[in-house]
Amino acid sequence: MFPRDTGLLVGKVLQGETRTLARVLSMVENGDPLSESIMHDIYDPARRSLTVGVTGPPGAGKSTLTCRLIGYWRGSGRKVGVIAVDPSSPFSGGALLGDRVRMQEHASDPGVFIRSMGSRGHLGGLAGSTRDALELLAAAGYDPVIVETVGVGQAEVEVASLADITLLVLVPGMGDEVQTMKAGIMEIGDIIVLNKADRQGIDQLESSVMASLELLPEGSHRPPVVRCSSLTGDGIEELTGEMDGLLSGILDRDSLVRRRTTLILESILREKGRHMAARVVEARFGSIERAVDLILDGKTTPYGIGVLLSEEHASKAGD
Amino acid sequence: MFPRDTGLLVGKVLQGETRTLARVLSMVENGDPLSESIMHDIYDPARRSLTVGVTGPPGAGKSTLTCRLIGYWRGSGRKVGVIAVDPSSPFSGGALLGDRVRMQEHASDPGVFIRSMGSRGHLGGLAGSTRDALELLAAAGYDPVIVETVGVGQAEVEVASLADITLLVLVPGMGDEVQTMKAGIMEIGDIIVLNKADRQGIDQLESSVMASLELLPEGSHRPPVVRCSSLTGDGIEELTGEMDGLLSGILDRDSLVRRRTTLILESILREKGRHMAARVVEARFGSIERAVDLILDGKTTPYGIGVLLSEEHASKAGD
Numbered sequence: 099m100f101p102r103d104t105g106l107l108v109g110k111v112l113q114g115e116t117r118t119l120a121r122v123l124s125m126v127e128n129g130d131p132l133s134e135s136i137m138h139d140i141y142d143p144a145r146r147s148l149t150v151g152v153t154g155p156p157g158a159g160k161s162t163l164t165c166r167l168i169g170y171w172r173g174s175g176r177k178v179g180v181i182a183v184d185p186s187s188p189f190s191g192g193a194l195l196g197d198r199v200r201m202q203e204h205a206s207d208p209g210v211f212i213r214s215m216g217s218r219g220h221l222g223g224l225a226g227s228t229r230d231a232l233e234l235l236a237a238a239g240y241d242p243v244i245v246e247t248v249g250v251g252q253a254e255v256e257v258a259s260l261a262d263i264t265l266l267v268l269v270p271g272m273g274d275e276v277q278t279m280k281a282g283i284m285e286i287g288d289i290i291v292l293n294k295a296d297r298q299g300i301d302q303l304e305s306s307v308m309a310s311l312e313l314l315p316e317g318s319h320r321p322p323v324v325r326c327s328s329l330t331g332d333g334i335e336e337l338t339g340e341m342d343g344l345l346s347g348i349l350d351r352d353s354l355v356r357r358r359t360t361l362i363l364e365s366i367l368r369e370k371g372r373h374m375a376a377r378v379v380e381a382r383f384g385s386i387e388r389a390v391d392l393i394l395d396g397k398t399t400p401y402g403i404g405v406l407l408s409e410e411h412a413s414k415a416g417d
Numbered sequence: 418m419f420p421r422d423t424g425l426l427v428g429k430v431l432q433g434e435t436r437t438l439a440r441v442l443s444m445v446e447n448g449d450p451l452s453e454s455i456m457h458d459i460y461d462p463a464r465r466s467l468t469v470g471v472t473g474p475p476g477a478g479k480s481t482l483t484c485r486l487i488g489y490w491r492g493s494g495r496k497v498g499v500i501a502v503d504p505s506s507p508f509s510g511g512a513l514l515g516d517r518v519r520m521q522e523h524a525s526d527p528g529v530f531i532r533s534m535g536s537r538g539h540l541g542g543l544a545g546s547t548r549d550a551l552e553l554l555a556a557a558g559y560d561p562v563i564v565e566t567v568g569v570g571q572a573e574v575e576v577a578s579l580a581d582i583t584l585l586v587l588v589p590g591m592g593d594e595v596q597t598m599k600a601g602i603m604e605i606g607d608i609i610v611l612n613k614a615d616r617q618g619i620d621q622l623e624s625s626v627m628a629s630l631e632l633l634p635e636g637s638h639r640p641p642v643v644r645c646s647s648l649t650g651d652g653i654e655e656l657t658g659e660m661d662g663l664l665s666g667i668l669d670r671d672s673l674v675r676r677r678t679t680l681i682l683e684s685i686l687r688e689k690g691r692h693m694a695a696r697v698v699e700a701r702f703g704s705i706e707r708a709v710d711l712i713l714d715g716k717t718t719p720y721g722i723g724v725l726l727s728e729e730h731a732s733k734a735g736d
Contacts, residue, residue, distance in 0.1 A: 138720040143713050360709050361721040367698065367705075370726040371690030379686065386686075390679050394462050400682040401457040407689040 101154035104132050114177075114239040116211060123213060126230045129223065137230055140237045143359050147353050148345070151261030152246045157292045158257045158267040164246050168204050170334050173243060177321035178204075179240030180212040181231050183224070183247045211240055226369050229260055229362060260361050262354050262376050263341055266321075267291045268307065270299030295325040295333060374408055382406070423451050424730040426459045433496075433558040435530060442532060442548070445549045448542070456549055459556045462678050466555035470580030471565045478612045481647035483565050487523050489653050491559060497523075498559030499531040500550050502543070502566045530559055545688050548579055548681060579680050581673055582660055585640075586610045587626065589618030606640050614644040614652060685699050693725055701725070 110118035125133045150167070152160050161182075168178045204210040215228050215236075228245070235243045245261055266287025292303055304323065313321055322340045326333035345354075376386060383389040392398050429437035444452045469486070471479050479503075487497045511723040523529040532554075534547050547564070554562045564580055585606025612620055623642065630639055641659045645652035664673075695705060711717050 134720055134724055138724070140716050141718040141720055143715075143718075181529045236477065345494045356713065358717070360705075361710050363705065363709060363712065363722065366719045366723045367694040367726075368687065368691050370723055371692070371694035372687050373690070374693045374726065375686040375690035386679075386682065390675065390682060393678050393682065394675065396462075399457050399460040399462075400678070401453055401460055404689055405453055405457070405680065407686075407693065 104136045104139065108136055111136075111140060111234060111238050116238075119211070119234060119238045120213075122234060123231055126234070127215070127227045129227075129260055133230070137233065141233060142237070145236055146351075146379060147240065148242035148263070148308075149232060149236075149261045149358070150242050150244045150341070151264035152267060153264060153287075154267030154291075154293075156271075158269045159328050160267050163265070163267060163291065163293060163326065164244055165204065166328050167338070168210055168242060169331075169382060170338055172204075172207065172209055175209075175244070177209045177211075177240045179235035179238075179243035180210070181228060181235065181243065181245045182212065182214045183228050183245060211235060211238070226241055226366065229365050232260060233362075237400050250253050260358065260365070262358065263288045263344055265291050265337075267293050268293045268303060270297045270303045288344060289337070290323045291322050291337060292323060292325045293328055296327045296330060300325065314349050378407055378410055418640065423455045423458065426444055427455055430455075430459060430553060430557050435527075435557075438530070438553060438557045439532075441553060442550055445553070446534070446546045450495060452549070460552060461556070462674055464555055465670075466559065467561035467582070468551060468555075468580045468677070469561050469563045469660070470583035471563060471586060472583060472606075473586030473588075473610075473612075473708065477588045478647050479565050479586050482584075482586055482612055482645065483563055484523065485647050485650055486563060486651050486657070487529055488650075489524065489657055491523075491528055494528075495561070496528045496530075496559045498554035498557075498562040499529070500547060500554065501531065501533045501560065501562045502547050502564060530554060530557070544684065548684050551579060552681075579677065579684070581677065582607045582663055584608050584610050584656075586612050587622060588613045589616045589622045607663060608656070609640050609642045611642060611644045612647055615646045615649060620646065696728055698722060 107118055107122055111122055122133070122136055125136070152164055152167075154160055164180060168180065171178045205212060213231060215231060216225060232243055232245065264287055266289070268290065269292075283373055290307060292300060292301070292307065304325070307323055311323075322344075324333060324337045324340055328334075379386055379389050383392060389398075389403060393403075395401060426437055426441055432439055441452070441455055444455070471483055471486075473479055483499060487499065490497050524531060532550060534543060534550060551562055551564065584605055585608070588611075589607065609626060611619060611626065613619070623644070626642055630642075641663075643652060643656045643659055645656055647653075698705055698708050702711060708717075708722060712719060712722075
């Protein structure tokens with residue numbers, strides 16, 4: 099099924115060899131045909147590596163918080179991986195942009211591996227390559243792997259959903275406005291971090307958040323709320339304590355592994371499914387663009403093509 | 418190809434009969450098998466109806482701005498449709514939640530049709546049903562149709578991408594923090610609205626935004642920046658002026674129509690593709706859950722299943 103000359107790369111990634119890791123990450127990002135085979139060989143559902151998503155509005159101090167978390171985990175000797183997802187950036191690879199510069203204090207530490215992922219590929223590609231980058235960093239021995247997103251795009255939402263624990267980072271300043279926030283938004287975060295707790299407005303922020311959480315439906319998970327100052331480091335220990343609590347409590351190991359596996363499979367079904375549908379359209383109309391031409395000429399509609407996709411596949415499945 | 422008893426519903430939607438419109442919206446949302454046929458009959462790429470996306474962080478005053486825009490367009494006699502997308506809400510249909518209550522001043526106006534879309538269906542379903550709701554409101558004669566999103570989820574990002582013009586709404590308060598915002602985020606908005614311009618901090622917000630826009634790559638579209646106060650109504654006229662300018666200038670009618678058609682087709686390819694891939698997995702392994710079991714048992718990997726999907730489809734396409 100697979101070509102064989104990828105064994106060396108796989109071996110070196112599993113040994114944690116960073117130059118090979120960087121090379122394989124680029125192969126994944128560039129959609130190299132061998133990358134699928136490498137991912138197949140490297141994948142191990144039983145691998146224990148915590149994935150932490152860090153999300154929140156721009157300016158919430160996500161990078162500074164990430165930086166603090168790196169420091170905390172480095173202090174206990176863990177190798178920490180960071181994937182900084184920024185769909186709006188045309189850069190990727192080693193590029194550290196904007197506020198990510200703050201993470202550079204860790205850039206020379208061999209126990210920390212930081213990778214930025216930008217929108218190099220086509221639509222939907224970023225979600226897939228970030229999903230795979232996560233697995234690769236875990237395979238190379240990084241635990242935890244932090245995925246920091248700028249929090250606005252489709253790819254980032256998909257990626258955040260792969261994380262075992264997601265931190266929703268909020269700050270005072272949007273304080274008096276949070277009460278209009280839909281309670282449900284809060285459900286994105288397994289833990290809500292009130293960052294910049296040294297600032298004015300932190301009390302209003304906390305009471306607004308608490309009021310929003312009150313509106314959650316009966317029986318739904320109420321995320322713990324932790325005050326934090328990435329600047330001073332206050333609250334970081336409490337935050338990691340809450341994370342450990344979640345991991346040992348609500349989220350047992352088996353269900354975490356099953357959940358992540360299911361999400362990875364779903365993500366691959368979406369990616370491959372899009373290709374399968376496009377190929378049917380191409381076989382029938384020549385190209386997607388030509389199908390659009392026919393729609394604009396009134397010969398068919400996107401919904402008619404949808405029915406065709408359902409029917410075509412049903413008839414083939416019956417072969 | 419289609420059953421025929423949907424003609425009556427189609428006719429009534431095209432006449433703008435709101436009770437039928439509401440019924441068909443529910444059919445679409447519930448995934449009624451007849452809804453695909455109705456959408457096919459109703460679809461007209463040449464239909465002229467402006468779609469305006471309103472997005473931004475929680476608390477930016479999106480609903481109040483939407484309310485002002487409704488008032489403005491009602492003043493010139495246009496029928497205005499509003500789709501309020503909230504993936505975190507278990508409610509849909511007529512439900513007006515949280516800050517959307519502010520729109521109720523227009524709820525009794527027969528020239529305004531407001532519909533909330535919540536996460537009733539399965540994953541990915543909301544994007545599809547909102548896409549179709551947009552077409553239905555346009556078919557019923559609403560022009561413009563405003564799509565307001567809470568701005569955090571995958572479905573919302575997908576939906577926002579269907580809009581002809583997207584307004585990114587920002588407010589002072591996150592002011593001193595916007596400089597850390599990635600310039601690229603700005604590219605989401607065709608127009609950047611600085612809302613609550615009556616507030617302190619508006620000048621800092623504007624200079625931060627301007628500084629961020631400076632960082633955009635050469636030759637990329639620099640969105641106009643408009644100050645606005647939804648509270649007083651100041652700036653609304655300037656905002657709609659900028660929208661008209663965009664429509665008559667950069668965005669010519671043909672390219673708008675082609676763009677929207679392509680996006681709708683892409684959205685349908687994703688939806689159907691996911692089903693096609695799932696059916697292949699079900700045919701091979703019994704169910705998705707059973708495939709996950711096999712992965713957890715180490716018999717295959719999600720990537721191995723990915724290769725299988727590519728191969729299976731390639732062989733069938735060759736029949």
